Amino acid sequence: MEIVVCVKQVPDTTEVKIDPATNTLVRQGVPSIVNPFDKNAVEAALQLKEKHGGKVTVLSMGPPQAKDALKECLAMGADEAILLSDRAFGGADTLATSHTLAAGIKKMGNVDVIFCGKQAIDGDTAQVGPEIAEHLGIAQVTYVAKVEVNDGVVRVEREQEEGYEVIETSLPVLLSVVKSINEPRYPTVKNTMKANRKEIPVWTATDVEVEPGLIGLKGSPTQVRRIFTPKQRVQGEMIKAETPREAAALLARKLTEAKII
Template identity: 80%
Template sequence: MDIVVCVKQVPDTTEVKIDPATNTLIRQGVPSIVNPFDKNAVEAALQLKEKHGGKVTVISMGPPQAKEALKECLAMGADTAILISDRKFGGADTLATSYTLAAAIRKLGTYDIIFCGKQAIDGDTAQVGPETAEHLGIAQATYVAKIDVNGDTVRFEREQEEGYEVLEAKMPLLVSVVKSINEPRYPSIKGTMRANRAEITVWTADDLVVEEQKLGLKGSPTQVRRIFTPAQRTQGVIIQKDTARECVAELIQNLSEAKIV
């Protein structure tokens, strides 16, 4: 079984800073981690490999420093890792990112299942996985909390607010997983040593079959106009009257003065 996992290196959420001029994340000097949901995706892929055999390839799109995230995935047990890195990819929104990831997956050749985390903690859009599946023209399953493979059929449970939805699909397909699907393993000492010695393959735009106008900022229809911290809410007014009727009357008066009603 050929399994692909898409991972993202994200800023540590306790250290996120925004450039007020460009409205983009400041990554220089900010600690980075593997997106937590993507670790669940790596673990799900490794469990399938251990059960059915095959190979796990981890792909990430990002700057050269994203190699560290890939090495962590190798230390967990992934077989190979590929970094998609080029200045032409800079400024990509979810559409351009998924387009680039899909091109890299096509370059790999064969694949059975593509795993993604349900979303990245720095953007929380949950769009890249489904959009990648659309670019590839394959089935997709989102918010997956359980997965089982029987031949070329994949049975999975999708997490819903009031329960689970059980579905089946044929491979190849893309699956985005939720945190409850598993508990990611810690890298072993042997795995860490192997990862430190590993050479990460790097693909640029020239290595992929892509249309340049669909990459990076050029291929991103989404634009951030402004990022700001909302004003802190003021404390509400406590109404104390002798009767409920008097309380309601004063409440209506306050709402009217505030031009809410």
């Protein structure tokens, strides 16, 4: 079974800072991590491989330092890793990103299952996975909390607010997984050493079949114009009085003076 996992290197959200002058994210000095949902996707792929055999390849689009994220996935147990990196890919929105990732998957050849995390914690759009499936013309299921494959039939439990929806489809398929699907394993020392020695191939725009007008900033119909931190709300006031009746009267008077009531 040929399994691909799309992963993204994202800024650690506990360390995110915004430049007040430019209203953009400050990435310099901010640690990067593997998108947490993508780790669940890697774990789901590894479990599927352990049950049915095959190969797990992790794929990412990003700058050269994204190799660190791919090496962490290799240390978890993935077999291969590929990085799509080219200045032409820069500034891509979700549509341009999905076009590039889909082109990378097409270059790999026949793929049975594609795993993605539900969403990336930096953009929170949850769009890239479904868009990849559309580019490839294959089935997709989102919010996957459980997956089983038997004789080419994929049976999944899709997480809903009030329960689970059971869906069956056929291979090939793209599945975007939720956090409750599993607990990602820790990288082993042996696999970490192997990952550090492994050479990760880098594919550029000339290596994959992409249309120049559909990648990077030029291929992005949406753009982020401004990012800002909301102003901190003023703390409320505690109404203190000897009795509840007096407290209610004091509150009513303050609300009246503020012309709220």
